[in-house]
Amino acid sequence: MEPSPLTQDSRPEIFQPKIIRLYEALFKEEEEDTELSDGFWQEFFLHRPDVGGLKRILDSIPPDEMLHLQSHSQQLVRRAISGVKQAKPPADEIALETLTVFLDAALTKKYTNPSSDVISVLAGLHDADAVMTDFVAVLDAVIRNGRSIPLRLKAVRATLSITAAGFHTALPSYFTHRDLFPSLMKYIQDCENSTQVAPAFYLLGLLTNYNKFEFQNPYRLRLDDFVNDAIIQKMIRGFGENCLKLRDAYVAVQEDLPEGWTLGSTLSYIGLGVLAPGSRPLTPTPAAEETKSLFGALPGPEAGTLLTTYDFANANKVFCFHLVSLQAEKKPDASPLSAFLSLTSYLFQHAHRSARAASYAYLSLFILQVLVEDQMLVKKMCSDESKLSVRLCRQRQPYLPLVRSERVPAAVILDLMVDAINHNLRRRLDYDFYILCLAILLRTISYLSRTKTRLSYHWSELWRTLLSFVRFLTTYESDIRSNYKSSEMVDTLVGLLAFTLSAGENFLPDPASYDDLFYKLTESGDVLVKFRDAYRLSSQTGSIQSLINVSSHYHSLLEGNEGGKARSKNLSPREVSTVIKQGYETLSIETSEGLDRWDKFREADYKPVLKRIARTVVDDAKSLAEFL
Template sequence: MEPSPLTQVSQQSFQPKIIHLYETLFREEDEDVELSEGFWEEFFLHRPDHAGFKRVLGGISPDEMLHMQEHSQELFRRAIARIKAGSAPSDEIALETLTVFLDAALSKKYTNPSSDIISVLAGLHDADVVMAEFVGALDMVIRNGRNIPLRLKAVRTTLSITAAGFLTVLPSYFTHRDLFPSLMKYIQDCENSTQVLPAFYLLGLLVNYNKFEFQNPYRLRLDDFVNDAIIQKIITTFGETCVELRDAYVAVQDDMPEGWSLGSTLNYFGLGLLAPASRPSTPTPTAEESKSLFATLPGPEIGVLLSTYDFANANKVFCFNLVSTDPQNKGDTSPMSAFLSLTSYLFQHAHRSQRAALYTYLSLFILQILVEDQSLVKRLCSDESKLSVRLCRQRQPYLPLVRGDRTAASIIIDLIIDGINHNLRRKLDVNFYTLSLGILLRLLTYLSRAKVRISYHWSELWRSLLSFFRFLTTYVSDVRSLHRSTEMVSLLTNLLAFALSSGENFLPDPTAYDDLFYKLVETGDILTKFRDAFDLKSATSMQTLVNVSAHYHSLLEGKEKGGLRRKNLSPKEVSSAIKQGYETLSIEAGEGLERWEWYREADWKGVLKRVARVVVEDAKGVRDER
């Protein structure tokens, strides 16, 4: 006779009763034993032991899990029934139990993942009915659960099954039933960003499920969503998450400019009352320790960058709110400022891992989408929407430190320059550089067409671009073999040729324009070597750069043998020579340098699929309570 499930566990074992119930449920030799109603009543009265349940499930092989599918199916059905009944505390217990169970059961390496997982959860014959009930139960709780904590548990359970089953058939059940209205209703009712984050994260996974293979309903929902209040709540959550992720980098290496402190910085902005009391400093990590710590960053919450990208790519209202939403409280960072600050740290550390690099692509996609929109780029370049952004200064070379507010466009250019300077490797990340150069070209073409002159240290841009020419010339054999390197090289030459031909439209004064020519001449024969190394003799933009350089070299050598190379000419003489050279200089940069292709998601399909897989893995790190 089967012992009652209510039998007391021996006090000498000190084993929690719920662990005994887990072991009874998944004991292989008892797979044919029917579990009594009393067993299930007690099972859903005990608070889950997450670690204990994971340990029990972790000891079961995929084949053993399939062998015990009657019990796993019954657990799944019983938990769904408890959720639908909505009776406390068993509905919460059922949600927590399913979150742990689904994580463990779905992550096993089954021989036939799709069919085996369905067998474990519902059985092939009843799969559609059971899974529809499951999704319906979650939908009900997310939308109308009795309180936010319960609804949050439902969101986390949904995130768990979506993440764990992302590459199997399971997420398709969440596309058959549209959870978008429920998720938006839940976000609307949330009281803080901690509650919003999992729902926004989940939305990103649902939008990206097979979105290149079929018309994803969640992607369509993003197109016409215009609820400003919910969008602003999402963007506020995104901004706060960016600050937390950025601060994790700062915790490894505090890069506050020399002579500054948090207190002095707040005083500078008139916020001295917010300065914290001094506290003992923590030991500074060694170089090796810092390297190891940086390699683990950014934290898993960075996955919301995918959700933000998808919303920005689909919805102009979202983009407008992203660039214009003010901080909630005086002294806080605005969402756009937080995003740009985090992006700065991502760019300086993009080379540390493929995961980090993939997230930089998302930031670059978002920036490209923003600067391609004429109304948004106008705002980004306007003095009316200046920002104060903490930029990463954890690695040399440093850009000039600019205190106070600046236009978002000037900050974006700083981000790009930093990215160009700090990710130079023989195995170059061509995608990163292609996207970065494309954003620069879009910004400069807008400034030229609109004749907008923003305050910026332009010489740093020319210096970085020409240093990139030198790098590519040095490692030409490594670079030419890389996918999309031809596109990258073309963008680089077009960008600099465009600046030469149109710089007078956006540079602040003739001196700044002269400096561009000076930097080009100073490059010497690198441009010629670059042209020959990359077979660009027929490229008009490349030949323009070479001709301009040769024109001034000839003119300067006529003044003094050796010219700039021997630095025998004074700056005043060089400036005079450059001005004189304008009279005999003909710049034929060719038409079309200012043209660029609009962002098309399909062009980056492979990258976005890899990004989605990384976000799925990171989702597993945000399912538990923060």
Template sequence: MEPSPLTQVERPETFQPKIIRLYETVFRDEDEDVDLSDGFWEEFFLHRPDHAGFKRILETISPDDMLHLQAHSQQLFQRAISRIQQASAPSDEIALETLTVFLDAALSKKYTNPSSDIIAVLAGLNDADTVMSDFVAALDTVIRNGRSLSLRLKAVRTSLSITATGFHTALPSYFTHRDLFPALMKFTQDCEHSSQVLPALYLLGLLVNYNKFEFQNPYRLRLDDFVNDAIIQKIVTSVGDTCVKLRDAYVAIQDDMPEPWSLGSTLNYIGLGVLSPTSRPTTPTPGAEDPKSLFAALPGPEIGVLLSTYDFANANKVFCFNLVSTPAPNKSDPSPLSSFLSLTSYLSQHAHRSQRAALYTHLSLFTLQILVEDQSLAKRLCSDESKLSVRLCRQRQPFLPLVKGERTATSVILDLMIDGINHNLRRRLDVEYYILCIGILLRILSFLSRTKTRIAYHWSELWRTLLSFFRFLTTYVDDIRSLRRSSELVDILVNLLAFALSSGENFLPDPASYDDLFYKLVETGDSLAKFRDAFGLSSSTSMQTLVNVSSHYQTLLEGGGDQAKAKNKILSPREVNNVIKQGYSTLSIEAEEGLDRWERFREVEYKIALKKIARAAIEDAKMLKEDK
């Protein structure tokens, strides 16, 4: 009997998608370069991409092998550009997705000569300008006028991929030649959700910071004169939503919302927690993983949006006004400014955990300094119009008094500075950070004093914090003096307290608050004299003013004047206050002129820090697109 021609073929154990075979064909190692046919590419861009499979294939290719295969990688790049330009579905979308995976893998390899080798892989040195210009032009067209928002978003992400991964090569320069700013702004205008705006903002931040200190960056110039309120409000809203998401990641590790009153909380407070009807701890217990390591991994990669936020704030007054005044989308939601201040609070309490966290905390303080330096914005931040409710971090002691309800933005910023000072004390002090905190405090007090503006605030916490900082610096004087800019920090700290003493009656809400400042100073005893001697400030008029005021009242309290009748008598707080009031008549404060003077923020002075921040944002951009 003849065997049947219909024999059953065994099915393979694993099924390989057709697109994987096409990827392997593109990057097959051959002795001679072979042009792949039009039919091959037609089929290639009809199959849905397999991102994971394509990435695996590309990861197996060494940098040298990628250079060896440059004829085919160039074909892939140029054919994909052509498909994007044709704007025909679904090939253009497939081409964008394919390029995003390809560029991420190809640009991440460790080439011997990164700029020239990458250009060789993508376009060839002879055709680089033409091919790369066509590529950026194609992206520009899609971002601006693509047939769907999802396609346009993919073009933004592809642009972000090549900018982030190739930031330290010549590739981003092609984006500066073309100027994607109008396309990015139009894309932002058309976005339906704030999350869609994030990649465009991220891309803008990287482009603004590309060689910004080496040449006149066109994106930086674009920020200066952009005045479209509707688009700026969308950007500000996106920033606020992102800040909430980043803040909530800290809360997820340790929920620091104070527990409302209950029988259980009251029993716990007086030490009878065993009688509590519930066993809920006063501080929620984090999961099994060490909370320190969890906190150290934060903030999330979306934090890079603070770079474009800073650049906008530094360049554009319309942006600053909208950041300060844009209301919450819904009454139950925080405003963008509230969200930004809340995130800054959490960043400040955890800034010491990593250099990355510290850099982004610095960046948020740059933005705050720019805001408080503007006199019209400072006025708004102090007014009832600016009142807002902000969730401040309470994950580490010491805690500031819990204020419920709305209050002025300035009072919240004061809290941020106090918390920052209290929670980052260490021998290897972050001097730059403390200069920023003290500098922002000086700018706020200077404005309040000149305009005689009085805001409700727990001023005693500020004086307590500043004087504690004096004691800390004195204790670790040998460690502090060796740090760069430490003498500058010491000077502005002394000037700030001396200014408060000489001008406090202009901004403190009542005489009792002014008396309290002197009370806190008297409480320090001889700490100020020790500080003066430790840092060699004998010739400082401001420092001597502080010491003289303290000594004046110490003499009175020890019975050196009529105000304290009995020497060695232990005085009550009320009696001390009476001595302070009576002592004004014999007190002379010789404060220096210009204690409240400050220099406006100048970006070039923070050049090194901003370059470090840009590098951190680049790495976060890579993380962000991997998450997506």
């Protein structure tokens, strides 16, 4: 039999999607000046985008080559804008998603002249204003009144992507020339869940921080007078949910909540955990190096919403009120404030791991300082009506006492400051961090003293922490005193200790808490003298001398004679307490005026820190935009 004239072509090993072939045709260097046909673009925007494929192709193109291909990239931008503007599904969504991927890849390349080269790739120097203004207008319209929430969400993500990727170029200025704030608020109002709110809230923080120290940023001004309660509450609830997700990422690395004494834990203790009701295999604990690496990558990039929260809190009293007041939608869920305080606890214990982690810890400090400076807010945070339960980090020693019951937020904030001070001690001290911690303590305690609010709290932990800090500063004086900021930090620490000493009877809940302060000062007498000399604090300075005088007074009493007999060197706690009480009768405390005075938080004082934080958030926004 003769062979058939019909032959079967062999199948290709890999089928290449048509859209990938179109991407390759678009970015062929040999056709850089060709005006692609209408038919090409019609077909281009009929196919669902292959995000991974487009990104791979764009990432493989060097910056110089991307400039050579600017004719085609400019066509892509113009055609995509036109496709979004026509609002015909599914072409508008395809155009928007394609444009988002392209912009993210094109803007993050390291060009020789970033601003001018980016403009050349996107629109050309002559047409830049017209094209980019049109693009922002189209995004604005879709965010405000797009035909569906998913499409509007894509527009928010596209704006977040271009703002983050081009933050250090002139591109975000187009979003400040056209005010997107009303559209973003309308979008948030229409959102159905916090997942949809998050990108818009994140974007608002980036836009607010764009060159805000160089010119009057319109978004910053918008935050001042925004009073829509419903939208603010929706943003804060979304922020609270985000805080819990970020907190749970730390817990996933290392479970740190002590288990209650149950039948299961008892059986586990004696090696029979498998018999416990509902027993299940324990999650393997990562090795030390792996744990260190996992913690080093936290918090996740979603932490950038802390920047928006800080900017809103610093500008808007209504926002602060809702942040402090908003309750959980249902029990036993955490309120937004509880979620924020819990995340902050984990941030503080791990702030030492990287500059990035420290940046987010700073944002929490800024927010807390703004809150405790407002007398109405701190009053609310000291009220029994505001009691809440907060899971605090216990992943590193020393541990604070475990409190399972609800407490007023002010007590939780004191715990946060104690943890922050204890867990970030190192020779190359972060002075601004410690100045903020001490400032928050001073503001909180000065309010308690002025209002005679007796706060139930484990005060001995605070006394121990502050005096341990004095001991640390004395030990490493040669490393610390050379920095000009050390004097402000030392003065604040001494003033805080002196203030608690002179005003303790106004806010301490019982005599035992006051006695404990005097006893710990007595124990630290030698250290206080060395501290004074090491930092050249004049003996005439009232605050440090008051501390030393109190220590000397009780030291002499504890070592002195009683009824003609020398005191035993091994006094019982009760005997020490008796001596402390007796010593009040002969003790004279020199009170220095103004120890409880403080200057209001000024953002400009932390300009370098905030600029560094903004860079961190922008970098995280770039990575976040890929997964939203």
